[in-house]
Amino acid sequence: MTLKIAIQGIRGSNHHQVALDYFGNDIELAECLSFDALVQQLLEAKADQGVMAIENSIAGSIIPNYALLYQNALHIVGEHYLNIHHHLMVLKGRQLSDIREVSSHPMALLQCKEYFKNFPNIRLVEDVDTAETAKRIKEQGLGHVAAIAPKVAAELYGLDIVADNIQTIKNNATRFIIVRTKNKVLPRKEINKASLRFITDHKRGSLATVLNVMSDCNLNLTKIQSLPIMETPWKYAFFVDVTFDAYHDFDKAKKLLDIMSENFTILGEYKNAMR
Incomplete structure (x- = not known):
């Protein structure tokens, strides 16, 4: 039976990458644009397990997620650490000089803030997800907008990467937890x-x-x-x-x-x- 995994964000996001790393390719995704929606997928048994970011080595804890865990009686059954690489991507054929706006998740913008000090004419806009912006650029043909997202998003949505690893601190990792509504009983020795x-x-x-x-x-x-x-x-x-x-x-x-x-x-x- 194929597991259905709830992730915050869509295909091409860091949560998607963690789901692939942890569970393998044979999974079905439940894409959620908020952590509250992710939890709801689990509570309504629409997903078997969820992938939830809990802390970042630069930005610290994602505090609301601690409350979500406790208030909804979720169980942590595993964890995964992902090295975060932020790439600037644009519609195919466009250049960095064409860009007037960069849209991404607030955390991604925060972690790449220093890079954009060299581009005062580019407006930074907060969005719900890194990969969602990449997808929208492709679907709507947005030639003046760039996304900050993982490399897998550029591959999925056919975008060009115009700048690699633009995060301020290169040693940047996020801890993700694997959650479900029932405990997964492991042998004590594990x-x-x-x-x-x-x-x-x-x-x-x-x-x-x-x-x-x-x-x-x-x-x-x-x-x-x-x-x-x-x-x-x-x-x-x-x-x-x-x-x-x-x-x-x-x-x-x-x-x-x-x-x-x-x-x-x-x-x-x-x-x-x-x-």
Whole structure:
């Protein structure tokens, strides 16, 4: 049975590339122009799994996605790191000198900002997706518009790349998580990373105590992100990623954290893609 994978964006986007890297070519895509739409595809069982960007090595965390995960009880079942390469592409036969506007996802524009300081006459316009702009240039014959998108988008939509790797920082990677509505139970010996959410008391040292428990249980904290709890002003939930060598260390930590924190939730147990 062919898996249906929900992605943010369309064919030719970075999410599409991750879906291909992680699941292979034998998949069906559910193209979504927002992360909310992606989640809805999963909740309505219109897609089996989803690919969701969660953080970038330059721009940091995509904070709303943490809330989407928790509020919709999604499970992280895997992760994938993608080196991001931004290319400037135009309608076939056009040159950079023809371009008056560059349209792309806000994150792509942010990561290529320095490049466009040399082109003050080019207007930067935010769009919903990198590949969607590339597709629109082809379909509408937009000779004055360029897109910032992955190389696969130029190949899919028949565009010319007029500038390669225009991102400011060349070592630019995004972490993507693989999500679904039900947990995928892996053998314990294969699990070496987990994503957690918890709330601590409004007391001095509460967070430090929880972090010390993780350290005492041989967990390596690789990520911590706080997010306001809307129903309770000035109170925060913490989202953390931890890695470990032995599952029994994590098992011990889970039991302690469940006692020592509020609303302790395991968002996912999976394989560390950095190994």
